Amino acid sequence: MPKYKLVCFDVDGTLIDNVQFSWQIFHDYFQTDKHKREDARNKFFNGHITYKQWAEHDISMWKEKKASKEDFFRALKDLKLMEGAMGTLTELKRNGLKLAVISGSINLLLEKFIHDYNEFFDDVFLSKIYFDGNGSINHVEATEFDMDAKALALKKIAEREKISLSECVFVGDYLNDMKIIQEAGLGIAFNCKHDELKQAADVVIEKKDLREILKHII
Numbered sequence: 001m002p003k004y005k006l007v008c009f010d011v012d013g014t015l016i017d018n019v020q021f022s023w024q025i026f027h028d029y030f031q032t033d034k035h036k037r038e039d040a041r042n043k044f045f046n047g048h049i050t051y052k053q054w055a056e057h058d059i060s061m062w063k064e065k066k067a068s069k070e071d072f073f074r075a076l077k078d079l080k081l082m083e084g085a086m087g088t089l090t091e092l093k094r095n096g097l098k099l100a101v102i103s104g105s106i107n108l109l110l111e112k113f114i115h116d117y118n119e120f121f122d123d124v125f126l127s128k129i130y131f132d133g134n135g136s137i138n139h140v141e142a143t144e145f146d147m148d149a150k151a152l153a154l155k156k157i158a159e160r161e162k163i164s165l166s167e168c169v170f171v172g173d174y175l176n177d178m179k180i181i182q183e184a185g186l187g188i189a190f191n192c193k194h195d196e197l198k199q200a201a202d203v204v205i206e207k208k209d210l211r212e213i214l215k216h217i218i
Helices: 022-030 034-045 051-064 069-075 085-094 107-113 147-161 175-183 195-200 210-217
Strands: 006-009 098-106 123-131 137-141 168-172 186-190 203-205
Touching (some): 175 186
Parallel strands (some): 098 123
16 A cells, blocks of 8 residues: 555646746746736735736736737747656556646646646646637636645645545645645655755755656655
8 A cells, every 4th residue: 555645746847847937937938027027926925915816917917918829838948848757657647646736837838748737637736828719818717826825735635535644745846835845744855946945845856857756655
């Protein structure tokens, strides 16, 4: 009987390499107004708007630029799938574990680099942009589960599946993963540059190969 039943992943810097913040990549590509972005960011961190409202604000800036789906994919040209990602997901599924994405990232990264991601992941918590037949932004579903709220998404899945948090794994790389790494039974800091997260994690993996997590889970 495996010790763990659920493995959750961050996206930027974890499943996808060459990126720390996918949102910043899109803002740079579409050349959005830096001051408007900073104003919204400050409002969030000062508690004046929710994370969901912040995400919706930033996505609206891309919509104003008439960004198409192809534009978004072009903006991701320098990114790549993390080494060992597909083999790791396949092996975890083969061993009967449930998989989830809990991230502040955007569905377009998974669409580009893991085309059949819905076949791997039982739950996907991230912001989603949908497009019409012409490739223009139709509507968005901004996540509310980033920052400390990532831990709430983990608890939602665990409660629904009737598994304990001690049977859950989270793999992430950034400071917004702090709360969920502390809540999970096994917190893995992967490709992480932040000492605070490394100290909070149960396992620290420096090598940029996701297969390195398998020996700690299976």
